[in-house]
Structure formats: C-alpha cells, structure tokens
Amino acid sequence: MSLTIRNARPWGSAPTDVVVRDGRIAELRPYDGTSPAAGDVDGRGRLLVPSFSDVHVHLDSTRIGLPFRPHTGAPGVWAMMLNDRANWRTAEVPITERVRNTFGAMIARGTTRVRSYAQIDVDCRLERFEAVLAAKEYFADSAQVEIIAFPQAGLLREDGTPGLLEEALGSGATVMGGIDPCLLDRDPVRHLDIVFGLAEKYQVAVDIHLHEPGELAVFSTDLILERTRALGMQGKVTLSHAYQLGSVNETTTRRLIQEFAELDVAMASVAPPSVPGQLPLTELTAAGVRFGLGEDGQRDYWSPYGNCDMLDRTWQLAFTNGFRKDELIEHCLAVATVGGASVLDPASARLTSVGDRPGVAVGDPAELLLVAGETPTSAVMDRSTDRTVIHAGRVVADGLELV
Known part of the structure; x- marks a missing residue:
C-alpha cells in the first residue's frame, strides 16, 4: 500500500x-x-x-461527551477512588460506549499511539478492562494501544486484587501497573514483589503511578530501581507522575537522572500545574531518559480537565515549564509525539537533546x-x-x- x-x-x-x-x-x-x-x-x-502518543490516559473513567457534572471528589487517592467507585456505573451511557467515543475523539485529534490504564479491583473486577479492550479491538486499524492492568485501589487493601490483575494479564493486558507502594498500600516490599513478580511471569512491562511526596517518593523509586536492576528489566519500567523526585536536593536529583538513564527507566507526565520539585525535563532529555506525555483523566470523576486533544496538553507542558523559546516549545511537541512513542517502544527513536526532531x-x-x-x-x-x-x-x- x-x-x-x-x-x-x-x-x-x-x-x-x-x-x-x-x-x-x-x-x-x-x-x-x-x-x-x-x-x-x-x-x-x-x-x-x-502523530501524538498519549502514554498516560485513563480511558475507563471518561465522561467525554456527557453532561457536565460538578466535581465531588475529596482530596487524596483513596478518597478520589471511592468517589469514582460510587459514580462510574450510573453514567448516562454504558462504559463500553463511553470508552469507544473518547478513544475515537482522541484519534480524530491526532493520537494514534496510546497507553491506557484499566482499573481492576474487587468492585469493578474486569468490567472496565474489558471496555478498554473492546475499544482497542474496535479501532485496531486506526491506532495502536497498550493496556495497563491497574490496581487503582492498591494491591493489598482489598482481598482478591492480585488474582484479578493476573486474570487481566492473561486476557490481553500488556503492562502491569502499580501505585504508591508506601502511601497507599503501606507495604512497599510486598506491593513491588507482586508488581514485578507478575510482570516477570507474564513477560510484560511495568508502569507505576507515584504520587508520593519528596523523600518517600525517592525511597519507593530506589526500591523500583533495585528490582529493575536485579531482574534485568532495563527498558521495561515507567514511572508515571513522580512529581516530587526533584524536591529533595541537587545530589539526589542528579543521581536519579543518572540511574534512570543507566537502567533505561522511562517517565510519563501529564504536565501538572503548580507542582514544585519535578525532575527537570531538559536534563532528563540530555541524559537520554525516555519521557512521554499523557492527558490522564478525560473530564471524569477525578477531574473536570482533559478534552482528548494532545495538542492542548502539549501547550500545557510548555506553559507549566515556563518555556518561551521556540526550541523548547517545539521540544514539548517532540515529547508529545516521538517521546511518547519511545516510552511504548524503547527500540524506537528517542530524544537526546532539545533540538532533536x-x-x-x-x-x-x-x-x-x-x-x-x-x-x-x-x-x-x-x-x-x-x-x-x-x-x-x-x-x-x-x-x-x-x-
């Protein structure tokens, strides 16, 4: 052709x-x-x-195209998860249709490579995963999709969660997810043993949500890096969010960037506003660390933000970094396109300077x-x-x- x-x-x-x-x-x-x-x-x-690569999106919690709903979530991951759990089933249209419509809108605006989370817990079991899987199959000729088996409610707080995640990995999920090993599950060793154990068993990549603050985030990250090295999983691990890894001190910041580069650990950001202490994008790029962008939620029960348009999110990445020079703004466009593609495929072209196009x-x-x-x-x-x-x-x- x-x-x-x-x-x-x-x-x-x-x-x-x-x-x-x-x-x-x-x-x-x-x-x-x-x-x-x-x-x-x-x-x-x-x-x-x-074309754009959205490497951090929660297709299964979308409300794109539905009537506006005032935000009702309380602060904190657990409280926000409970708010989502209380509301996602009562949306105006079925979840399979919501996911498909949102994914279609993303493709129409220029996104053809996607890594989506699919929440799996004792409440929804595999229902939300199956909705994302159905959308992946529906748009198989229009975009490529990786699905993360994601324990949004943690791995240890509710009995039966690891078994459901393993079921998803056997049914089409291609990435094993994790979240806040210390702050949410309060047992980082056990949490990461399950995450990396299932990833090794099914030979899939790992993507870990990290909202933890400062020193705690560095502690969890060091445990993740330790397992990446021990299991030979270079190029197969992504840290998402990880907002405050650069907030401890300059020595720790330099060390983490160096170790990310050595172990080929990728990062995914949603360009958050007003979050101090992020690892500097330009220094991550110069070190050869793969870095991608995503929209996170899509006007869902977590947040009213997100509109399926990665060009808008590219603007946000430039704005929240305070970039004004053309080279740096264009670099944000490179991150949103090729940068994300390299998160999905470590063998593809990656950005090694802000001038790469x-x-x-x-x-x-x-x-x-x-x-x-x-x-x-x-x-x-x-x-x-x-x-x-x-x-x-x-x-x-x-x-x-x-x-």
Missing part, C-alpha cells in the same frame, strides 16, 4: 512530497507543484509532524499528523482544527472527524 502526501512541511521545513509505502516513509522529495492525484493527500503547506525521515513509521501552522511553535500556540491524521500509512481522520 502506498500514499503520497504532497506539499507538506516536515517539522516546518521546506514544502516536500512524502511517499509512504507499507506503513513507512519511503521517500522525501522537494514539492514539485503537481496537483494531488487520486489517492494522494493534499498537505496544502501544512506542517507534518509525528525525529519521526518524519525515510524509514520512520508513517504515524503522522498534518496540522495548520506557520511553525511548530505557532501550531502549539494556535492549536488549529485543520488536521489530517495518518496511521500505518493510511488516513484515519480529517478535520477532527474519523474517516
């Missing part, structure tokens, strides 16, 4: 004709002014960048987004709806509508 994209500007460069064959970029040649033939895509001088060269996967904008920075600032989304060398959405 072949496709030619005419008059596109890769990362804002000169107008180019891009030939795609068998799901990969096969040729890049100067735009020759020829009108698009049947089957070609008219780039119309738009920017061509890699991979993803649109010959040989790269044809996971692409055409979007209106004078420059990549202006595209992040203006967030045009004039977008064409390409997955595996095929147009899957245009003008925010699925094809």
